[in-house]
Amino acid sequence: MLHNEFMDLPFYIMFYLIASFYGLCIGSFLNVVIFRLPKDESLVKRSSHCMTCGTPILWRDNIPVLGWLMLKGRCRSCGEPISKRYPIVESLNCIVYLTAFTVLDFSLQTILYCFFFSALICIAFIDWDTQEMDLRILLFIALLAIPDIVLSVIRLSSEETFRNLPEFLTDGNLPLSSHLIGLVCIGLPFFLIGEISIPIIEKIFGERFRAIELGDTILMAAGGLLIGWKATVVAAFFGICIAAVCGAILKKRGGESKFAFGPYLAIGLFLGTLFGEQLLDAYIAWVTFDPTQALA
Ligand SMILES: [Zn+2]
Structure with missing residues (x-):
């Protein structure tokens, strides 16, 4: 469908914007998985909080990539650095999705492959950290x-x-x-x-x-x-x-x-x-x- 020559530019812009949105949001969730799964912590229960002082993170500071950039990579309350890994995982997941839709096409298969790539990102980081x-x-x-x-x-x-x-x-x-x-x-x-x-x-x-x-x-x-x-x-x-x-x-x-x-x-x-x-x-x-x- 994406490689159909009859599709016009506004369609592509809309499509890639929506795909980026999902890529970033799911990327944000991957950070939670990478951090909590090896420790057997719940993936949904506790809201995100600073790793140093434990202060809950405001929703606007939690916006993928942008939140980190606006805080200049430091916690709002204690000023301790927040790992660069968060925006990296979010952008990586987004880039991977956009690449998948560009190389393949918009189909059920590609959407499933996107979930596969997200799982691979989690596996790569967790294995790197814990060798498991x-x-x-x-x-x-x-x-x-x-x-x-x-x-x-x-x-x-x-x-x-x-x-x-x-x-x-x-x-x-x-x-x-x-x-x-x-x-x-x-x-x-x-x-x-x-x-x-x-x-x-x-x-x-x-x-x-x-x-x-x-x-x-x-x-x-x-x-x-x-x-x-x-x-x-x-x-x-x-x-x-x-x-x-x-x-x-x-x-x-x-x-x-x-x-x-x-x-x-x-x-x-x-x-x-x-x-x-x-x-x-x-x-x-x-x-x-x-x-x-x-x-x-
Ligand atoms: Zn803090």
Whole structure:
């Protein structure tokens, strides 16, 4: 719908303004999730308050990004700095939404992907802070896959019924096989590598941990179920490459050798969702290109 040439400029301005509004507001909620979920605090009960003096934050100071900018990053009552992370998470979520609607289109699938990206932002920050992943967020990602799986089943049982459904629902629909292969194509190898690595790591370091943690494994399985196998393979490729480069840099700076893999997998999954299908199709076309066929 967004890429329809008959849409005019005011429509686009309105659309992007509304998308930005939702991006910022949900981003604001993500801050609450990132801060409270690892501590098992309620996400809704207590209103936001200053981390230093505990003074409740006025609604106008709580406006995403703008509130922080107007306060110049300091608490109104005690003057202590408020973490830059709040406006960063809010703007990041907003940018991610706008990118998703620009690269993909306005459809049910893209809206579900936006929720997926928000979940990835939470996973990345929580894993960075605590080196742990919250099972509830991983379950949320798996649940996001259900609408498209239902549509894929409808498509399998009756192509005609599927074609009569509104484009908003069917746009970007993946075959059922892609969802199912996506569930195992990276999740299963990650699980096996983790299992095999336990005794090896124990022998070398005398400690029991997996080379690839279970959280990362479940993330790739749940994400794979949602975005299909092509996007997941590309996501894992990007995630591992970015992690290798950043891991080397962090190690050079004198960090620990054990580090959170989640943030890099999250970036990989974001890129894979947006560009994975096209990139993998282009790659397959390139490796299977037969010049003698092309000439004939
Ligand atoms: Zn304060």
